Amino acid sequence: MRVTINEVAQKADVSTSTVSxxxxxxxxxxxxxxxxxxxxxxxxxxxxxxxxxxxxxxxTRNLGLILPNSSEDLFLNPFFIEAIRxxxxxxxxxxxxxxxxxxxxxxxxxxxxxxxxKSRWVDGIILLTIRENDRCVxxxxxxxxxxxVIGRPDKAxxxxxxxxxxxxxxxxxxxxxxxxxxxxxxxIGGPESFSVTRDRLDGFKKALSVRGIPVNQNxxxxxxxxxxxxxxxxxxxxxxxxxxxxxxxxxxxxIAFGVLAALAxxxxxxxxxxxxxxxxxxxxxxxxxxxxxxxxAELGRNAASLLIEAVTxxxxxxxxxRIVETKLIERESTECRx
Amino acid sequence: MRVTINEVAQKADVSTSTVSxxxxxxxxxxxxxxxxxxxxxxxxxxxxxxxxxxxxxxxTRNLGLILPNSSEDLFLNPFFIEAIRxxxxxxxxxxxxxxxxxxxxxxxxxxxxxxxxKSRWVDGIILLTIRENDRCVxxxxxxxxxxxVIGRPDKAxxxxxxxxxxxxxxxxxxxxxxxxxxxxxxxIGGPESFSVTRDRLDGFKKALSVRGIPVNQNxxxxxxxxxxxxxxxxxxxxxxxxxxxxxxxxxxxxIAFGVLAALAxxxxxxxxxxxxxxxxxxxxxxxxxxxxxxxxAELGRNAASLLIEAVTxxxxxxxxxRIVETKLIERESTECRx
DNA sequence: ACATTACGTGCAAGCCCTTGCACAAACATT
DNA sequence: AATGTTTGTGCAAGGGCTTGCACGTAATGT
Numbered sequence: 192m193r194v195t196i197n198e199v200a201q202k203a204d205v206s207t208s209t210v211s212x213x214x215x216x217x218x219x220x221x222x223x224x225x226x227x228x229x230x231x232x233x234x235x236x237x238x239x240x241x242x243x244x245x246x247x248x249x250x251t252r253n254l255g256l257i258l259p260n261s262s263e264d265l266f267l268n269p270f271f272i273e274a275i276r277x278x279x280x281x282x283x284x285x286x287x288x289x290x291x292x293x294x295x296x297x298x299x300x301x302x303x304x305x306x307x308x309k310s311r312w313v314d315g316i317i318l319l320t321i322r323e324n325d326r327c328v329x330x331x332x333x334x335x336x337x338x339x340v341i342g343r344p345d346k347a348x349x350x351x352x353x354x355x356x357x358x359x360x361x362x363x364x365x366x367x368x369x370x371x372x373x374x375x376x377x378x379i380g381g382p383e384s385f386s387v388t389r390d391r392l393d394g395f396k397k398a399l400s401v402r403g404i405p406v407n408q409n410x411x412x413x414x415x416x417x418x419x420x421x422x423x424x425x426x427x428x429x430x431x432x433x434x435x436x437x438x439x440x441x442x443x444x445x446i447a448f449g450v451l452a453a454l455a456x457x458x459x460x461x462x463x464x465x466x467x468x469x470x471x472x473x474x475x476x477x478x479x480x481x482x483x484x485x486x487x488a489e490l491g492r493n494a495a496s497l498l499i500e501a502v503t504x505x506x507x508x509x510x511x512x513r514i515v516e517t518k519l520i521e522r523e524s525t526e527c528r529x
Numbered sequence: 530m531r532v533t534i535n536e537v538a539q540k541a542d543v544s545t546s547t548v549s550x551x552x553x554x555x556x557x558x559x560x561x562x563x564x565x566x567x568x569x570x571x572x573x574x575x576x577x578x579x580x581x582x583x584x585x586x587x588x589t590r591n592l593g594l595i596l597p598n599s600s601e602d603l604f605l606n607p608f609f610i611e612a613i614r615x616x617x618x619x620x621x622x623x624x625x626x627x628x629x630x631x632x633x634x635x636x637x638x639x640x641x642x643x644x645x646x647k648s649r650w651v652d653g654i655i656l657l658t659i660r661e662n663d664r665c666v667x668x669x670x671x672x673x674x675x676x677x678v679i680g681r682p683d684k685a686x687x688x689x690x691x692x693x694x695x696x697x698x699x700x701x702x703x704x705x706x707x708x709x710x711x712x713x714x715x716x717i718g719g720p721e722s723f724s725v726t727r728d729r730l731d732g733f734k735k736a737l738s739v740r741g742i743p744v745n746q747n748x749x750x751x752x753x754x755x756x757x758x759x760x761x762x763x764x765x766x767x768x769x770x771x772x773x774x775x776x777x778x779x780x781x782x783x784i785a786f787g788v789l790a791a792l793a794x795x796x797x798x799x800x801x802x803x804x805x806x807x808x809x810x811x812x813x814x815x816x817x818x819x820x821x822x823x824x825x826a827e828l829g830r831n832a833a834s835l836l837i838e839a840v841t842x843x844x845x846x847x848x849x850x851r852i853v854e855t856k857l858i859e860r861e862s863t864e865c866r867x
Numbered sequence: 868a869c870a871t872t873a874c875g876t877g878c879a880a881g882c883c884c885t886t887g888c889a890c891a892a893a894c895a896t897t
Numbered sequence: 898a899a900t901g902t903t904t905g906t907g908c909a910a911g912g913g914c915t916t917g918c919a920c921g922t923a924a925t926g927t
Binding site for chain 1 (some may be wrong): 579580584589596598609614617618621626627641650795812813814815
């Protein structure tokens with residue numbers, strides 16, 4: 192039998208309510224009693240039972256994390272593990288635990304969310320990815336359950352989210368390329384159904400137009416996913432349409448690898464390429480790849496702290512979103528136009 | 530107010546005990562009653578409260594996962610995320626949840642373990658790394674709390690663990706090199722305090738001696754960690770001692786990268802190098818790196834299932850350990866000796 | 868000196884589910 | 898017909914903690 196609040200109460204010669212109040216440092220308890228109770232707790236090695244506590248005040252200090260169990264391209268870059276780490280470190284620093292589950296599709300995700308909510312395991316939920324018309328978001332909103340998403344939800348802008356400034360990130364990429372002497376830029380991204388894609392494309396267009404460079408629709412290609420294969424396919428399509436950009440902005444390192452492969456296939460050398468997410472491979476590819484570091488750990492930290500503020504009711508009005516700075520990492524793939 | 534077992538009982542016109550028994554599919558309840566109760570549950574949308582259940586029978590169906598929050602080199606390869614995924618998928622498939630925490634050092638690890646145990650959040654604990662004389666292992670054994678470790682504990686061989694056959698893996702690496710015509714092989718590994726290092730070194734020595742190749746102590750270097758830097762240092766040390774192996778077996782891709790860097794510094798070309806863990810970078814380095822895939826997802830799955838068997842008391846006698854096969858991935862760095 | 872206001876603590880109900888034991892009814896056994 | 902077995906349910910006592918309310922005592926005010 193483990194030591195409970197009762198033995199402590201007995202030992203300190205007070206009631207269990209008093210012990211409970213001491214645990215929560217209730218100001219109505221006199222200092223003298225507090226220290227007596229604390230001594231008893233220490234002596235007995237008392238440790239509160241989280242389950243009982245949770246049951247009594249229906250709050251668990253657990254957060255649920257919904258992870259995609261997806262194809263390679265999501266796990267081959269450090270984004271996820273770093274984001275998870277950020278979430279974990281921030282949460283545990285604030286006394287929260289994280290439970291996670293891997294889902295193969297939207298339906299499974301909703302299932303896990305349902306389970307977390309209904310079985311009352313968690314106080315809030317973190318969504319690590321987001322789609323257009325995300326059913327998880329819809330479900331969570333319907334249940335009115337606290338959640339935060341990494342990435343910007345297309346509708347439901349009133350939800351909590353943390354995101355990069357994708358618009359600005361690409362804007363800067365274009366500026367870099369322009370500074371390096373590139374003029375005819377292509378854009379190759381993932382599915383338009385992801386708001387990241389749209390935001391980045393907007394940044395691309397805006398940066399061009401600010402510089403007075405006309406946007407050429409033939410130089411814009413959106414793939415059905417973020418894979419190398421799609422990047423390659425889109426690049427080939429652009430080339431075979433007869434266009435010949437001198438730089439290619441992509442929304443993911445893997446897409447960029449595909450682009451580089453397509454260029455290599457054609458024996459084209461002097462086209463600049465940029466990626467996103469600053470993957471390992473980009474650092475060792477040849478040429479090393481200029482990429483945007485999205486700071487996943489910081490995204491994770493912010494997601495966790497935002498959610499915790501929400502579930503504890505300490506969220507500041509008007510601070511339901513957080514923007515995390517990206518960092519442009521310049522490497523060989525965008526060296527000055529020769 | 531959420532729907533509880535009481536409303537269900539009322540609706541189905543039985544006692545709460547009966548409902549509880551229906552939930553657990555107790556055979557003492559008649560089929561007729563069962564279906565009546567189930568109908569009531571469905572109609573009311575009943576979902577058991579995990580906390581209350583846990584409190585009542587002191588079991589949570591949660592597992593705790595202790596993760597290192599360590600320097601880059603541990604996160605730069607997919608080992609962790611893959612292992613976590615394996616653990617997660619296996620656990621959730623069996624109806625278990627995972628809680629994790631990142632620790633910066635052994636002391637923090639013990640702290641998290643203590644918290645998990647004392648606050649009764651979890652039924653068992655998974656250790657993803659292991660040191661010599663691991664205090665976590667000691668603590669868990671002292672508390673007699675169910676746990677499993679990935680990697681072989683040096684003492685405490687009676688603990689549950691899952692591991693690769695590291696001896697055999699390196700044995701095969703040596704065989705490959707020998708088949709490719711290499712004769713003078715060096716070994717560069719991490720700290721000897723890790724059993725992986727020792728097991729791999731044993732495999733190395735054994736394979737050589739089976740082939741009748743003498744083991745040269747000057748060609749063995751053990752670093753203080755698994756980093757590129759240490760790999761480079763050790764390789765330089767070997768070279769500057771005047772030795773000139775024609776192949777280098779390492780215990781980690783990062784070490785191998787360091788070795789390759791050291792060789793490149795000296796302008797040496799024709800030395801074969803092998804790594805471990807099959808990292809991303811190894812696939813894109815030049816030369817691409819021959820490496821041993823340790824199958825982290827499978828290690829994770831097995832760890833989870835072994836632990837679950839242990840906590841449910843369904844563990845088979847004599848099956849307290851599991852060995853996961855490695856897979857040798859041959860690439861350019863071990864091409865035939867020219 | 869009496870009424871009022873803190874102050875510190877205890878009572879007991881509640882959170883929701885599990886389970887050993889008891890028990891009534893139905894059936895089988897002599 | 899009397900006794901013994903099953904079979905299916907219910908009772909009630911937990912599991913460990915929280916918290917609204919009540920209450921006695923001491924301090925304050927007039």
